[in-house]
Amino acid sequence: MATPRATETQKATLLDYLNRAKIPLIALFLLLIVALIAFFIVMVVDQSRSEDAIEQIYGIETTLRELLGDSILSSSELPLVGEYGDGVTPDGELLSVDDSNAQQTSEADDNTKQIETLKQELKDVITTYPRQYGSIRARYLLAITAWDTEDYEEAFQYFDDIVTNFPSNYLAVLSRNAAPVALEELGRQEEALEYYQSLLEIDSSELYAPNATKFAIGRLLDSLGRKEEAYSQFEQLYIDDGSSIYAELAKTRMISLRDYAPEKDSPTETEE
Numbered sequence: 001m002a003t004p005r006a007t008e009t010q011k012a013t014l015l016d017y018l019n020r021a022k023i024p025l026i027a028l029f030l031l032l033i034v035a036l037i038a039f040f041i042v043m044v045v046d047q048s049r050s051e052d053a054i055e056q057i058y059g060i061e062t063t064l065r066e067l068l069g070d071s072i073l074s075s076s077e078l079p080l081v082g083e084y085g086d087g088v089t090p091d092g093e094l095l096s097v098d099d100s101n102a103q104q105t106s107e108a109d110d111n112t113k114q115i116e117t118l119k120q121e122l123k124d125v126i127t128t129y130p131r132q133y134g135s136i137r138a139r140y141l142l143a144i145t146a147w148d149t150e151d152y153e154e155a156f157q158y159f160d161d162i163v164t165n166f167p168s169n170y171l172a173v174l175s176r177n178a179a180p181v182a183l184e185e186l187g188r189q190e191e192a193l194e195y196y197q198s199l200l201e202i203d204s205s206e207l208y209a210p211n212a213t214k215f216a217i218g219r220l221l222d223s224l225g226r227k228e229e230a231y232s233q234f235e236q237l238y239i240d241d242g243s244s245i246y247a248e249l250a251k252t253r254m255i256s257l258r259d260y261a262p263e264k265d266s267p268t269e270t271e272e
Helices: 004-069 097-127 133-148 154-163 168-185 189-199 210-223 227-238 243-258
Strands: none
Touching: 004 097, 004 133, 004 243, 097 133, 133 168, 133 210, 154 168, 168 210, 189 210, 210 227, 210 243, 227 243
16 A cells, blocks of 8 residues: 555656646647648638639630630530621621631631730739639630630640549540540541550449440440451440430441451341
8 A cells, every 4th residue: 555655756747747738738749730820721722713714714614605605515526607697797697708718817816815814814824823613614715715716736635634633523434535536536547456455344323425435445446457356346335225316326337347247246147
């Protein structure tokens, strides 16, 4: 059993320890408070920056819609047209051929200048807000704009940038399908084929149109002269999902490639 003197000594030692640890504990507590305040400030600033980026992108996107067509976000095949259509004035009167051509040339020049200005603003957004949603949207708009102006190399670079650096963003889903199409437009069919094939290695939920990807692989194999592989690709697509439009297209391709199919698999085979 501890003596009274020993007990008093233990209490004194504990009090002495607490007194010595008081200042460090207070400092640690204050440090935690400062860290929480700093975290809160960063979150508020980050949210504010995100909102600023989105607001800026919205303004640029609205103008691009007017220049490139209202469906810029859902289609990259819209032609660059004048505000009132070919050969018609704002009040509906027909222009002469010379006047019409002059007006179209002038409008096209003005559009080109505006587009270049907007592209630079989008690049500034990427630089200012590199990891915000606004910068991802800016990349996508730059890709679509490049596509519309037939700069397929730049379009591919931006699509691929989104896929590589922001794979979980929904715009990456759209970009995965668009990037290899840009490679095709550049005549780089082998690279496009490899890109399409790599898409089959990821979850189908991350693809905009899985059957379109499978059909594109068969189409490219066919155009590259790899007929047997093309037939097998189309056949597998038809077996996997015979009800889709791409399966019907695959069936048509199988018929045209029937000479390259094993006899037992030929869709035109008949029993004697």
